Amino acid sequence: MGTQLSHRCKTSLYxxxxxxxQAESIVFLMAASRDAARKEATDALAAIHNIAPDNVCLYNLISFRELVESGVSEDExxxxxxxxxxxxxxxxxxxxxxFLTDDASLLGKWAELYADLARELAASAINRARR
Structure with a gap:
């Protein structure tokens, strides 16, 4: 993979x-702290979904560092x-x-990941078809 995440991602991504x-989604955003991330995500998601901030249910708030420490991918x-x-x-x-951020490195990294996953899926389908 070519894209490297920005310094901003590495220091403020949550x-x-x-x-x-009945729906669950993963949200990425930049914030100065865990509390700021919770507040910014609550405000943004309340506005996006037209619900009261008190009705926004957030959980598993994890920082970039925690994600890197708990992950297993060779590419951190x-x-x-x-x-x-x-x-x-x-x-x-x-x-x-x-993505509640416009960080090009994060968006680029996600696009690269999905291009690789699509390639693997296609190769797997081709191999199955050849059998």
């Missing part, structure tokens, strides 16, 4: 889960997109995340 109306920057792991392998990646 990932959290948002639950609303990809660890921010890991959702589930089985031993040394990633079994689920962040799908359709909501």
């Amino acid at each position: 990932r959290l889960m948002f639950g609303h109306a 920057d990809l660890r921010v997109f890991e959702v589930t792991r089985e031993g040394p392998d990633v079994s689920a990646w962040a799908e359709h995340p909501l």
Whole structure:
């Protein structure tokens, strides 16, 4: 993978889960602190979904550093997109995340990840078809 995450990502990126109306989504945003991330995400998601801030359900708020420390990908920057792991392998990646940031390095990294996953899926389908 070519893109490296920006210094801004490495110092102020947070990932959290948002639950609303039987739906759950992963949200990425930049903030100065964990408390600021919680407040900014609450305000933004309340506005986006037209609900009261008190009705915004956030959980699993994790900093960039915590994501890197708990991840398993060889490319540490990809660890921010890991959702589930089985031993040394990633079994689920962040799908359709909501980016509350315009950081080009984060968006580029996610696009590279999904291009690679699509390539792997295509190669796997081709191999199955050849059997």
